[in-house]
Amino acid sequence: MSLSVDPQRPLQLGVVGMGRAFTIMLPTFIQDTRIELVAGADPRNEARLQFERDFGGSAFENYELLLDNADIDIVYLATPANLHVEQITKIVSAGKHVLLEKPMALTIEDAQQINEIVEEAGVHLVVGHSHGFNRPIQQTRELIVSGIYGRLQMLTALNYTDFMYRPRRPDELITEKGGGVVFSQAAHQIDIIRILGGGCLKSIRANTGNWDPARKTEGAYNALLTFEDGTTATATYSGYAHFDSDELMDWNSELGSPKNPDVYWQSRKKLTSNLPKINEEDLKSSQNFGGADYNSKLINQDESRQHQHFGTVIASCENADIRPMPWGVAIYSNDEHLENRLNIPAVPRSEVIDEIVNAIYYNVPPTHDGNWALANLEVSLAILESAKNREEITLKHQVPIAAKGT
Numbered sequence: 001m002s003l004s005v006d007p008q009r010p011l012q013l014g015v016v017g018m019g020r021a022f023t024i025m026l027p028t029f030i031q032d033t034r035i036e037l038v039a040g041a042d043p044r045n046e047a048r049l050q051f052e053r054d055f056g057g058s059a060f061e062n063y064e065l066l067l068d069n070a071d072i073d074i075v076y077l078a079t080p081a082n083l084h085v086e087q088i089t090k091i092v093s094a095g096k097h098v099l100l101e102k103p104m105a106l107t108i109e110d111a112q113q114i115n116e117i118v119e120e121a122g123v124h125l126v127v128g129h130s131h132g133f134n135r136p137i138q139q140t141r142e143l144i145v146s147g148i149y150g151r152l153q154m155l156t157a158l159n160y161t162d163f164m165y166r167p168r169r170p171d172e173l174i175t176e177k178g179g180g181v182v183f184s185q186a187a188h189q190i191d192i193i194r195i196l197g198g199g200c201l202k203s204i205r206a207n208t209g210n211w212d213p214a215r216k217t218e219g220a221y222n223a224l225l226t227f228e229d230g231t232t233a234t235a236t237y238s239g240y241a242h243f244d245s246d247e248l249m250d251w252n253s254e255l256g257s258p259k260n261p262d263v264y265w266q267s268r269k270k271l272t273s274n275l276p277k278i279n280e281e282d283l284k285s286s287q288n289f290g291g292a293d294y295n296s297k298l299i300n301q302d303e304s305r306q307h308q309h310f311g312t313v314i315a316s317c318e319n320a321d322i323r324p325m326p327w328g329v330a331i332y333s334n335d336e337h338l339e340n341r342l343n344i345p346a347v348p349r350s351e352v353i354d355e356i357v358n359a360i361y362y363n364v365p366p367t368h369d370g371n372w373a374l375a376n377l378e379v380s381l382a383i384l385e386s387a388k389n390r391e392e393i394t395l396k397h398q399v400p401i402a403a404k405g406t
């Protein structure tokens with residue numbers, strides 16, 4: 001039984017953690033009329049000042065004070081993942097619904113605890129944003145389920161980025177604290193693969209790469225993911241800032257805006273040239289909400305923006321390869337090449353708000369609920385374990401995608 005909210009009014013949202021993830025979600029919260037941003041919490045003074053300037057709402061150093069606001073329906077929890085379990089316990093005890101950033105937690109036990117307390121409190125939990133929400137992925141899923149191209153046989157996902165050379169907090173370079181590309185980036189690829197393959201993976205065999213002694217966490221992985229029905233998927237990721245696979249996405253960035261191929265190579269150079277002058281954590285904060293180099297216009301606002309993506313994905317069915325693209329979905333069938341162009345959402349990432357609103361107003365179970373996110377986390381943990389022990393890992397917590405699709 002869920003807490004009910006009047007569907008006639010926008011959901012009042014409070015944000016806890018106004019860093020990078022919030023900076024990227026902010027255009028969604030501002031532009032989607034189903035949401036009203038009313039309060040924020042962050043230990044960073046500059047983020048609180050910017051919040052008060054931009055939204056006139058209250059901003060707190062201690063997030064527990066934000067929870068005293070009875071008008072807040074939902075909290076967007078975007079703090080580092082090692083804080084999630086403790087914070088979400090207090091948030092749901094205050095009767096708030098939660099939009100929780102991925103990964104939901106760092107252990108299966110913590111994720112199970114989150115799901116238990118959410119269930120007991122009778123609130124809704126949506127875990128995201130992740131790129132499985134993107135419309136081209138959803139349409140690819142619909143085409144697979146329709147069966148018109150025959151049975152799904154194989155999935156291929158690859159992404160080459162500069163993730164390891166974007167400024168990082170110290171914890172982001174320590175795997176046990178949620179650092180590295182497996183916790184942070186595999187969360188997107190696994191979400192996409194499970195959505196397209198139906199959800200229930202059986203086993204994982206993976207290798208990880210930890211190639212830069214100055215940044216000692218996983219910066220790359222290769223994984224073979226086998227579904228219960230025998231369909232297989234491969235996921236490849238490198239964050240070492242060499243090849244940029246946005247080249248394969250018509251030079252559109254992950255956030256859907258056009259990318260200049262010439263500036264790509266600068267991230268490693270920029271980081272090393274900045275570090276003698278500024279501590280890396282401060283460098284990251286300076287680009288986030290309220291920071292000295294924060295520029296809201298740069299994020300998610302480009303008029304020529306297309307759909308967001310997470311690198312190349314190919315779904316191979318018996319009679320066609322289907323490829324989500326920044327402009328829609330490309331279909332390479334036995335006898336033709338089709339381009340399904342999809343309207344760009346007026347509000348970026350509005351698919352996330354769709355899931356929240358449908359859950360809170362109409363009690364529609366979200367695709368990205370706690371059980372789905374726990375199953376995603378299980379796969380990330382299995383990638384790490386498989387790489388460490390050089391063995392195939394059998395999964396135990398997988399769930400199918402809800403019958404309604406995504």
Ligand SMILES: NC(=O)c1ccc[n+]([C@@H]2O[C@H](COP(=O)([O-])OP(=O)(O)OC[C@H]3O[C@@H](n4cnc5c(N)ncnc54)[C@H](O)[C@@H]3O)[C@@H](O)[C@H]2O)c1
Nearest residue numbers: 017018019020021041042043078079080081101102103129
């Ligand atoms: N979905 C996405 O596109 C996306 C993008 C980036 C990060 N993330 C996820 O978001 C989470 C945060 O990562 P990030 O890159 O935004 O980190 P970040 O360091 O940029 O931001 C974290 C923010 O939380 C604040 N914070 C720390 N302790 C707090 C507390 N007790 N109460 C309130 N605020 C507190 C910090 O001051 C900081 O502003 C991670 O789980 C990460 O995986 C998701």
